[in-house]
Amino acid sequence: MSASPIRAEVPTAAIRDGAAGAPPPVRTPRHVPVAQLVRGGIVEGVHHGSVVVLAADGTVAYQRGDAEAAFYPRSALKPLQAVGLLRAGLPPLDEAALALVAASHSGDERHLATARRILQHGGLTEDDLGNVPDLPYGTAERHAWLGRGLGPGRLAQNCSGKHAAMLLTARARGWPLDGYLDAGHPLQRELAATVAELTGQGIAHVTVDGCGAPLFAVSLLGLTRAAARLATAAPDTDEGRVAGAMRTHPELVSGRGRDVARLVGALPGLLAKDGFEGVQIAALPDGRAVGVKIADGADRARMPVTAAALARCGIDPDALAPFATAPVLGGGAEVGHLRAVDAPTDRPDLDRPRQPAG
Secondary structure, eight states: OOOOOOOOSOSOHHHHHSTTOOOOOOSOOOOEEEEEEEETTEEEEEEEEEEEEEOTTSOEEEEESOSSSEEOOGGGGHHHHHHHHHHHTOOOOOHHHHHHHTOOOOOOHHHHHHHHHHHHHTTOOGGGOOSOOBOOSSHHHHHHHHHTTOOOBTTTSTTHHHHHHHHHHHHHHTOOSTTTTSTTSHHHHHHHHHHHHHHTSOOOEEEEOTTSSEEEEEEHHHHHHHHHHHHHSOTTSHHHHHHHHHHHOHHHHSOTTOHHHHHHHHSTTOEEEEETTTEEEEEOTTSOEEEEEETTOOHHHHHHHHHHHHHTTTOOHHHHHHHHEEEEEETTEEEEEEEETTOOOSOHHHHSOOOOOO
């Protein structure tokens, strides 16, 4: 299937200025240092970014950097889009399939089989998908794929679950499949309206995500509030269905061994989703939530900064310990670590310069 070019436009004026509120300001984000790479007790590298922590009542409990400027959430937007698809008429799916709708999957056989099932609900095939062909995202999955002599495919691309659900929804509503990725398509208009409503603000801009779907600019604060809304929703609501599916099937939302799946496994009840370019949201059932954006897009800083933010929510530090730092090696030995700038450390030996021997 050949999707028509996406028009990078705000779908409707109502989304900009209606009940959802005004869109966030478009400006160069005022990021600040959020993570340090310490080698031998000396700060060797610094990652800038922004962090916001919400209390259970929705108020901002902590903030570093710029949580108000417009930015692109990338795949961290998928849980909101999954809610929008349910609202738009996505036919009933089991929890595993619904989890894949919100996924940035690694491309293992369970991921691919689940995406095929979603397509088959509407009599669709991989050829109908409009996302870009790609190799599986997971390292092991990619090696296995290439070992079978396979090249890039649309089903293997990490957003194929979302695209399969978009097609299925369009078919169920009687909308054209051609052009389903156009920002002016009825499906994308409904998804934009849901994103605006969940974030509580208008959409600042629409562009094209890596997979080819429309990508909506919101603020980190708005995105984090939307995550809290999903995490606190009743199970029989569209928001609650998406949250429940993601909690139950974290490895379908990401993949085996991926840090987000491990984080959800370590913190029962957590709703979490990452996005390219250093984006992470995480929310607890009582409404506490965190949002992280690493300015340079470095994935290595995303989880330590997220762990520090979750610690500010009162999460047990022992549960967060596997995610709070990343080792820095020298000659095969640990000589430092990557950590959030405002996080307490239990490794003072790594944070003090070593004195020369002699």
